[in-house]
Amino acid sequence: MLNYDAVKNWDFGEITHAYTLRDAMLYALGIGLGAQPLDAGQLQFVFEQNLQVMPTMASVLGSPGFWWRDPRTGADWVKLVHGEQSVRILKPLPVAATLVARNKVVSVTDKGPGKGAIAVIIRDLYEQSSGEHIAQNRNVTFLRGDGGFAANGGQSDPTPEPLPAPPDRAPDIEVELGTLERQALIYRLSGDYNVLHADPEVARQAGFSKPILHGLCTYGMAAHAVLKALCNYNAARVRAVSVRFTAPVYPGETIRFQLWQRDSTSVQLRARVDARDAVVLNNGLVELS
Secondary structure: OOOHHHHHOOOOOEEEEEEOHHHHHHHHHHOOOOOOOOOHHHHHHHOOOOOOOOHHHHHHOOOOOOHHHOHHHOOOHHHEEEEEEEEEEOOOOOOOEEEEEEEEEEEEEEOOOOOOEEEEEEEEEEEOOOOOEEEEEEEEEEEOOOOOOOOOOOOOOOOOOOOOOOOOOOOOEEEEEEOOOOHHHHHHHHOOOOHHHOOHHHHHHOOOOOOOOOHHHHHHHHHHHHHHHHOOOOHHHEEEEEEEEOOOOOOOOEEEEEEEEEEOOEEEEEEEEHHHOEEEEEEEEEEEO
16 A cells, blocks of 8 residues: 655655766657758757757656655555656756756645555756756656555545646647657667567567557657747747656657647647557647747
8 A cells, every 4th residue: 555654755865867968869869859860950959069958858867766666655566657747947958967856756646446546746957066957847647556545534635736638629730750660769778778668578468569659758759849840949949848648659650749829838739649549648738938
């Protein structure tokens, strides 16, 4: 049974994460930038001249790793899934830096027996040399096997505010981005070495026909679609990217990103794989300058 007090007060310590120009380019390649190497916009993220860093790279910096496996959490970690991800950029990511990450569990919600639980973890990233606040991550984890932990008077926090559903009308803009058969093998080099994304046998045991793409790779592709469609590949315009993960993507599939212009500084987003009639990202919200 999930231990509310242990999880809510989990001590992650400070995590130092140094990355280089090479890491920034590898992350961009992992989410598909450079698929059109003559495109000057894409080249800015995968070539060291005038290099920009994808804003969503903040999602892979300073991670505490898979801490849910620690038996002190009491969590049924086998059944947990990544529910939502948000990144807020306070200052454009440097092309190379040493960052200090501070992770904190801000809420743990019991949805009831058989209904699971929800945990929200915030990760703040600071530039080590200056102490400047660079970015904030918000990770929403759905613990499918841990509903009912607050029975008999235990503690539970309010349910986190949901992301907005997309409008019930045709999207204003659509962007199709393809993935490579080897996409997950490239993306995992940015730090997520879960074998589900590489080992065919493990994927089959998990109920998939083959290894699936990392959710955070699809997340980074959503930012790419917005940069391509609305920002002329100017990464500094992206202030925040939030999505809900609703279905996996298989490497090699084409993703259609649907965008709704909410106002002059925000866009709602959904992503589909038409070949399987699957919505893979939903309730997306991107804030622009």
